[in-house]
Amino acid sequence: MLYLTLRHYEYVCAIGRQGSLSAAAGQLNVSQPALSAALTRIEAHLGHPLFIRRRGAAMAVTPQGRRFIDEAEALLARAARIEDPAHPRPAARRLRLGCFVDLAPFQLAPALHGLRVALPDATVTYRADGFEALISAMLKGQIDIALTYDLGMDAGFARQRLFESHPNALVAPDHPLNEQGRISLETLTSHPLILSEEGLSAQHVLGLFRRKGLNPVVAHRAASLEILRSLAAHGEGVGVSYTNPPAAASYDGKPLVSLPIPDPEARESVVLARHGTGPADPLVAEATEVLSEMFRQD
Incomplete structure (x- = not known):
């Protein structure tokens, strides 16, 4: 018997989109305490947190939460197609690209263009920032993959070398x-x-x-x-x-x-980096292949 309902999935997706319980509660037309209690029950059932709660700051999505939201949005899209085949909700694949700020004027625009051509069914967003901010965003699941120098990342990050810079x-x-x-x-x-x-x-x-x-x-x-x-x-x-x-x-x-x-x-390597050393999410793996072909200098 399934514990989570479609409404539960809608709750989590709304919190992920809005970044706060209060904004998500307003969108869903439920009270904030009820939404908070529901999220606590969902996370307890799953056995891991979906969001990092910080007083006075937006709720950050964990890597497990990002995967859950991606799959939940696809599930809700399929449910919408079943309910109303004439007006289906398109399935969403979202890729969040990070780029070190000094590299961005040279590599970001070509990267976005290449990804959108190669992955037309994916929504690609980006964030250009400094090293520490990019690392923090990858740890929190706010960025899926980053184009950056190989600085400041420990063994918990997977890297693919693109080229050397002097x-x-x-x-x-x-x-x-x-x-x-x-x-x-x-x-x-x-x-x-x-x-x-x-x-x-x-x-x-x-x-x-x-x-x-x-x-x-x-x-x-x-x-x-x-x-x-x-x-x-x-x-x-x-x-x-x-x-x-x-x-x-x-x-x-x-x-x-x-x-x-x-x-x-x-000399220092420019790399594609992601948090985690296991198999990459399918969309991240596709994006890595596209960007590697674009930028790799052997």
């Missing part, structure tokens, strides 16, 4: 480094650096120096890539960035030179 030193045209034939981490230690304000990014770059026993001086921590490029173009120091836009000028039109830092240990 850092670049960004300087004004009259900077002394522009006259040197080869740039290395050692040569950079005698110049003030401009790094990203993003915690994991800055830690990674500084770690490259420290593993060689080098102690660079950091002049600025920039809140965005374009601020970093602008500071470097105005002679405020040497910008260090793995992301290298093709434009030879900053936003304000100041000329800028990009010098590769070829140290082998400084």
Whole structure:
């Protein structure tokens, strides 16, 4: 005998869409206490939480909750087709793509286009954010797969390498480094650096120096890539960035030179990452194959 009814499935899907019990209760025309009690009974029956409840914040969907909602929405769509074949509710497949913010201007639009062409029956949404925010979103089930650098993720994440990226030193045209034939981490230690304000990014770059026993001086921590490029173009120091836009000028039109830092240990992988190391959800597996074909550089 089945314990959960279609109404239970509607409850969970509404909470997932609205992100809060109060908004979902209003949509469903039930009281918030009744909805909360029903969700507690559903989770107790399933044996695991579907949402993470945090005071003063939106309810975050757990990975098990995301899978439950996807299957529940498909079940409700099938039920709607049985009840009213003339006006069926389309089955929904939803993919939530994450992208590291500095990669987004280059990879996000092609990724979205490629996914929508290859997976026309899926709704694809995206979130561009920093490393820690993307990792947190994957842990909470808010992002299914992320295009990012391989930084900050532990063994609980599955990764598929796409290509290697090397850092670049960004300087004004009259900077002394522009006259040197080869740039290395050692040569950079005698110049003030401009790094990203993003915690994991800055830690990674500084770690490259420290593993060689080098102690660079950091002049600025920039809140965005374009601020970093602008500071470097105005002679405020040497910008260090793995992301290298093709434009030879900053936003304000100041000329800028990009010098590769070829140290082998400084190379970093761009990966497709997801939380969990078991078999991927079928839609995530399809998306991984599509994006791998688009971006992989062997």
